[in-house]
Amino acid sequence: MEKQRLSVESGIADYIDWLAQFGASADGGVTRLLYTKEWMDAQLAVKAEMSAFGLDARFDDVGNVFGRLQGTQSPDEVILAGSHIDTVINGGKYDGSYGVLAAMLALKQLKETYGAPKKTLEAVSLCEEEGSRFPMTYWGSGNMMGALSLKHAEVPRDGSGVSLQEAMHDNGFGRGVYPSAHRTDINAFIEIHIEQGQTLEMSGRDLGVVTSIVGQRRYLITLEGECNHAGTTSMKWRKDPLAASSRMIHELLLRAEEQPDELRLTCGKMTVEPNVANVIPGRVQFSIDIRHQNQRVLEHFYEEMTAVINGICGEKGIRAMIDEYMRIEPVPMDETLSAKALETAAENGISCEEMVSGAGHDAQMIGRSCPACMLFVPSRGGISHSPKEFTSARQLEIGVRTLANLLYKLAY
Ligand code: GLV
Ligand code: MN
Ligand code: MN
Numbered sequence: 001m002e003k004q005r006l007s008v009e010s011g012i013a014d015y016i017d018w019l020a021q022f023g024a025s026a027d028g029g030v031t032r033l034l035y036t037k038e039w040m041d042a043q044l045a046v047k048a049e050m051s052a053f054g055l056d057a058r059f060d061d062v063g064n065v066f067g068r069l070q071g072t073q074s075p076d077e078v079i080l081a082g083s084h085i086d087t088v089i090n091g092g093k094y095d096g097s098y099g100v101l102a103a104m105l106a107l108k109q110l111k112e113t114y115g116a117p118k119k120t121l122e123a124v125s126l127c128e129e130e131g132s133r134f135p136m137t138y139w140g141s142g143n144m145m146g147a148l149s150l151k152h153a154e155v156p157r158d159g160s161g162v163s164l165q166e167a168m169h170d171n172g173f174g175r176g177v178y179p180s181a182h183r184t185d186i187n188a189f190i191e192i193h194i195e196q197g198q199t200l201e202m203s204g205r206d207l208g209v210v211t212s213i214v215g216q217r218r219y220l221i222t223l224e225g226e227c228n229h230a231g232t233t234s235m236k237w238r239k240d241p242l243a244a245s246s247r248m249i250h251e252l253l254l255r256a257e258e259q260p261d262e263l264r265l266t267c268g269k270m271t272v273e274p275n276v277a278n279v280i281p282g283r284v285q286f287s288i289d290i291r292h293q294n295q296r297v298l299e300h301f302y303e304e305m306t307a308v309i310n311g312i313c314g315e316k317g318i319r320a321m322i323d324e325y326m327r328i329e330p331v332p333m334d335e336t337l338s339a340k341a342l343e344t345a346a347e348n349g350i351s352c353e354e355m356v357s358g359a360g361h362d363a364q365m366i367g368r369s370c371p372a373c374m375l376f377v378p379s380r381g382g383i384s385h386s387p388k389e390f391t392s393a394r395q396l397e398i399g400v401r402t403l404a405n406l407l408y409k410l411a412y
Helices: 012-019 037-052 097-114 139-145 164-170 199-203 241-257 295-316 335-347 362-367 393-411
Strands: 056-059 065-069 074-084 119-126 186-194 207-213 215-224 264-266 270-273 283-292 319-328 352-357 372-377
Touching: 012 037, 012 097, 012 393, 037 056, 037 065, 037 097, 037 119, 065 097, 074 097, 074 362, 074 393, 097 119, 097 186, 097 393, 119 139, 119 393, 139 362, 186 335, 186 362, 186 393, 199 207, 199 352, 207 335, 207 362, 207 393, 215 241, 215 295, 241 264, 241 283, 241 295, 283 295, 295 319, 335 352, 335 372, 335 393, 352 372, 362 372, 372 393
Parallel strands: 074 119, 074 186, 186 372, 207 352
Antiparallel strands: 056 065, 065 119, 207 372, 215 283, 215 319, 264 283, 270 283
């Protein structure tokens, strides 16, 4: 299918629709998983567009794309803005994409209006943040900050058994053709993103400035019982891992509700083997995602979760394995940058409030070792990770303008 073209008058909402064509699903959603054809086509298109904007565009060795506006006085001090290009399965058009496109458009406007900055400005389209294809998250920002490296690509495999390393190599990355992803010259990172919650919509404000991002842990729980006949096996003697997992999930959800300050728990993924109606399953695997702004609450909940799982398995003679495949601690955003963001909004008469992010973001990985700040624009109905994601063109534009004004303050 011929891709929709952009014109010189295209605004951020047009760019969102343009990028959403890469990996579009019939119901208006987008699936762009790391190192798939849709993903590669999108990164190539973003890179070409960065060049068309007059930015110096390049890949790094994991497939992050950067567009650079070289500083005239302190070229080695880089102020980076952007987000991720990958999506969840059948996600929305705005998550990640908005931050990438907003950064590109902000740099284009700044270049056209003021010429070269004093400090270097870069826009980035990070290759992966969601963890939707491989049991691995923040592959782009993690490699950029040196928290992850190419050796971490050897083990994770997708649902078809393809390793992260194979998928990366198939796209020409991870072989030293491009410069290493690891950067030590980033002085500040700004990520603009849709809120993915309803706080801004409820308050009627146009912009959020994030004070901190919750900690997250993700687990893959494997239960091994005994495959057997659905009609001849007494209910008493079954070692049914699907029945056990439903008890576990129910119990964990109840306990999550009892935790202070809204711990969030999600079981979003499950596989059942052999997945046949008249066979008691032999093996079940499911994910648990837990989030909270206090690390001690997460730690305590993990212990409760282990006790619940082992308790039910012990009763039923089922074997359990709990594998933690993702852990990121709660991260505060940089106070100085956030204060500048609030000041920028106030100077431009934009209604704004401070808030905590319950979603994970690249700013969390980057913010562990580099000053980072995040701006949020409203999400209609608070809906995200869904084809129903929506933010109005006016709200998207306010975000881009604020980002450009903030980058101007920092780099010109
Ligand atoms: C990332 O989108 C997350 O799951 O928070
Ligand atoms: Mn997301
Ligand atoms: Mn995101």
